[in-house]
Amino acid sequence: MQRFADLLDRLILTPSRNGKLRLMEDYFRAVPDPERGWAVAAITRDLDIRSVKPAMLREMTAERVDAELFALSYDYVGDLGETISLIWPGKRGANYQVSLTEVVETLNAMSRTEARGTVATWLDALDPTARWALIKLITGGLRIGVGARLVKQALANFGGKPIQDIEELWHGLAPPYTALFQWLEGKADKPENAMKAPFRPVMLAHAIEEADKPRIDLSENAFEWKWDGIRVQAVAEGGQTRLYSRTGDDISNAFPDLVESMEFDAAIDGELLVYDPAEPPFAVRPFNDLQQRLNRKTVTKAMLADYPAFIRAYDLLWHDGQDLRGLPFEERRALLERFIDTEKPARFDLSPTVSVKSWEHLAELRANPPLDAIEGLMLKKRSSVYVPGRPRGEWWKWKRQPFLIDAVLMYAQRGHGKRSSYYSDYTFGCWRQDENGTDELVPVGKAYHGFTDEELKRIDRYVRNNTIDRFGPVRSVRASKEEGLVLEIAFEGLARSKRHKSGVSMRFPRISRLRWDKPAADADRLETLEAMIPD
Amino acid sequence: MIRPDQLLCPSPAGLYCPPGDFYIDPVRPVDRAVITHGHADHARAGHGTVLATPETLAIMAVRYGEEFTARRQSLGYGETTTINGVEVSFAPAGHVLGSAQAITTWKGMTIVCTGDYKRREDPTCPPFEPIPCHVFISEATFGLPVFVHPDTRGEIAKLLGSVQHNPDRAHLVGAYALGKAQRIITLLRLMGYDQPIYIHGALQRLCDLYEEHGVDLGELRPATIDAKDGPDGKKGGKQDFAGQVIIAPPSAIQDKWARRFPDPLPAFASGWMRVRQRARQRGVELPLIISDHADWTELTDTITEVNPEELWVTHGREEALVRWASLKGLKARPLSLVGYEDENE
Numbered sequence A: 001m002q003r004f005a006d007l008l009d010r011l012i013l014t015p016s017r018n019g020k021l022r023l024m025e026d027y028f029r030a031v032p033d034p035e036r037g038w039a040v041a042a043i044t045r046d047l048d049i050r051s052v053k054p055a056m057l058r059e060m061t062a063e064r065v066d067a068e069l070f071a072l073s074y075d076y077v078g079d080l081g082e083t084i085s086l087i088w089p090g091k092r093g094a095n096y097q098v099s100l101t102e103v104v105e106t107l108n109a110m111s112r113t114e115a116r117g118t119v120a121t122w123l124d125a126l127d128p129t130a131r132w133a134l135i136k137l138i139t140g141g142l143r144i145g146v147g148a149r150l151v152k153q154a155l156a157n158f159g160g161k162p163i164q165d166i167e168e169l170w171h172g173l174a175p176p177y178t179a180l181f182q183w184l185e186g187k188a189d190k191p192e193n194a195m196k197a198p199f200r201p202v203m204l205a206h207a208i209e210e211a212d213k214p215r216i217d218l219s220e221n222a223f224e225w226k227w228d229g230i231r232v233q234a235v236a237e238g239g240q241t242r243l244y245s246r247t248g249d250d251i252s253n254a255f256p257d258l259v260e261s262m263e264f265d266a267a268i269d270g271e272l273l274v275y276d277p278a279e280p281p282f283a284v285r286p287f288n289d290l291q292q293r294l295n296r297k298t299v300t301k302a303m304l305a306d307y308p309a310f311i312r313a314y315d316l317l318w319h320d321g322q323d324l325r326g327l328p329f330e331e332r333r334a335l336l337e338r339f340i341d342t343e344k345p346a347r348f349d350l351s352p353t354v355s356v357k358s359w360e361h362l363a364e365l366r367a368n369p370p371l372d373a374i375e376g377l378m379l380k381k382r383s384s385v386y387v388p389g390r391p392r393g394e395w396w397k398w399k400r401q402p403f404l405i406d407a408v409l410m411y412a413q414r415g416h417g418k419r420s421s422y423y424s425d426y427t428f429g430c431w432r433q434d435e436n437g438t439d440e441l442v443p444v445g446k447a448y449h450g451f452t453d454e455e456l457k458r459i460d461r462y463v464r465n466n467t468i469d470r471f472g473p474v475r476s477v478r479a480s481k482e483e484g485l486v487l488e489i490a491f492e493g494l495a496r497s498k499r500h501k502s503g504v505s506m507r508f509p510r511i512s513r514l515r516w517d518k519p520a521a522d523a524d525r526l527e528t529l530e531a532m533i534p535d
Numbered sequence B: 001m002i003r004p005d006q007l008l009c010p011s012p013a014g015l016y017c018p019p020g021d022f023y024i025d026p027v028r029p030v031d032r033a034v035i036t037h038g039h040a041d042h043a044r045a046g047h048g049t050v051l052a053t054p055e056t057l058a059i060m061a062v063r064y065g066e067e068f069t070a071r072r073q074s075l076g077y078g079e080t081t082t083i084n085g086v087e088v089s090f091a092p093a094g095h096v097l098g099s100a101q102a103i104t105t106w107k108g109m110t111i112v113c114t115g116d117y118k119r120r121e122d123p124t125c126p127p128f129e130p131i132p133c134h135v136f137i138s139e140a141t142f143g144l145p146v147f148v149h150p151d152t153r154g155e156i157a158k159l160l161g162s163v164q165h166n167p168d169r170a171h172l173v174g175a176y177a178l179g180k181a182q183r184i185i186t187l188l189r190l191m192g193y194d195q196p197i198y199i200h201g202a203l204q205r206l207c208d209l210y211e212e213h214g215v216d217l218g219e220l221r222p223a224t225i226d227a228k229d230g231p232d233g234k235k236g237g238k239q240d241f242a243g244q245v246i247i248a249p250p251s252a253i254q255d256k257w258a259r260r261f262p263d264p265l266p267a268f269a270s271g272w273m274r275v276r277q278r279a280r281q282r283g284v285e286l287p288l289i290i291s292d293h294a295d296w297t298e299l300t301d302t303i304t305e306v307n308p309e310e311l312w313v314t315h316g317r318e319e320a321l322v323r324w325a326s327l328k329g330l331k332a333r334p335l336s337l338v339g340y341e342d343e344n345e
């Protein structure tokens, strides 16, 4: 438990991705099975552990600590689990250090009363960090800002294997992943994925840069629109149905309407989109409508009716027991067309191909797509086999130009990690008229990238020299009609939002240029933004 | 016998002694001040006469210049002087170099004011001495039962472990300039770290002063990139600071100053690092829970050991310690003095 606790503690405080990877790799090297496997499951939140109610821990603490002293402490620390971990009196002489494995294995087999006594014995012997980790683990409150993808990368680094191999295996494995670790350490063969409807690692495209154009022969490529939804893989096999994100997370629960409709034996690569229930299928709604269905704990009937989901199919990876990934794109596409045509899956349609004559024609299509829900074009070499990752020269994406506005810097916040000595997170605003008819700035978004190191230094200096107020790590800077730094902001889309004071929210805003030359009074007005919202 | 508040009572300028007509650690300029130790919120400039240990007087002179007071009166540990009939003496508080508990006695009544204190290992000053008294005035910076600091050498070992594990990163240790910085350095030395230690310019004069008072800090070098003596003995380049320990005031480790070092790893030595959220907010990657103040156990053990008739609590989280005392059946009151900070830790 102590090593696991130290790992969590350090992961929380380490800002850099590489630092986090190193911590996990070191842990996998130092800790034996099955302990390390349970740790993986705890971090990826795949650990099925019988939970203990925070109220019960509070009661147990109340038996040991004066209520007033507890209240004063909780008030100061602010986090219940951490307060208990620090205030728990411990027992001199109690030295039985419980392992993570034992916690997992015994807790699930216990009654509530037994659990109470056992947890107390564990807490007695652990140090505050280990107590904190144990409490977070058993109350289901373990949030350390490390995603499953990063854990998979650490496992890949640890075993010297490509991450796609891990992703492909992942859903067929169960904690504590002993067979996986055996393979990563070279002590056993790669585990067979016996699971039905497995994930197949995704093939991705490169963004086209000006320099790439001469090397791309348009006549070798097929073209289609790049749809503005989320890239998914829909797999059905022998009655088992699964919907995966492009990193292999199982997102079936969020889309029951779609998953229920999958009555075929195939793996389809496509774009998840939301359609307008009032129109004939499938009139695509803007990304904001899809957003309504993401990151929800429960899916309501109303949501299913108002924002029905479907998949616009790009590719066919597997069909009726046959792996098609080794075939050229051209052949897979023909099979996909036949599949859609003969099986007519209810919530699927075909991503249409586009015929393109020249770069000029391509540029014109990119600049004037027929629908808001299109975010650019895809170029796929007709001979390309389907391989995981981003192979060079096979698939290209050419996204439409971002939206641009000029906004005024209003607040700056300190960054994290390498940037912790810089003000690198910026809130910017546009002009609008307040109720007295005078112009005021209203925040419209936040950005923390898009600039070079040199530009960061200059903005940082500007922020320090133009601070008018401070609140913790945030500085408010001079921003009026006469004074202020204008930032050109690029973003991918705009939606109405009740949560924002301005009433709008931006997708992927970043700083595209610093407009030292532009007077703050000439920055854009909120009305300009409102006019950009698709209806 | 007299009531204790006839001898010492809270006032806006600080703790006041009416018969002696002096203040202990006043927060405003007064005619006569008794100063427990050199931290800025206890030792201010501009008093008429300052009574303090010789070390504290030297610290004040370094911090504020020789003109910090009109008259200095030096009193060593164990010596006694009389101010308008009130006996005043000092006993070690174990907090920083020169830190003292102020013991005042008048008409049979003895009150001990601890200033700041701790009970743990500190090679830079003599350990706290418990003094029998009627009223014990304790600080309460870490006066909550959540503050139980871990073993100090274990925390130093954490720092040494990190240096070994991250040889490519400069370890920037935020430590308060008076006391904490020198204590970290001496503890590193005691645990066998014999590399040169780099210090921020703001620590130089206080480190010199500690050396003059017989505290051996080993080889210190200025943490300046273009100094003549870089870590490799030549002109100091940025990369030469990789894997080195650099001690700086806490504010500097998050400041522009930190950018000069290779991939800096921000550490902070403070009792506040016990609370995870505090470490996160400050962007600290390596929290070192090392305090110059008594933790909850030290506070309650010390009060039990001194066993006064009455406890007064000041400086920090007063309610919890008063509550603890009342549960023990010990008469206790908060002093609610203003003007002391607990960020100096």
Ligand SMILES: [Zn+2]
Binding pocket: B037, B039, B042, B095, B116, B344
């Ligand atoms: Zn102090």
Ligand SMILES: [Zn+2]
Binding pocket: B039, B041, B042, B115, B116, B315, B340, B341
């Ligand atoms: Zn103090």
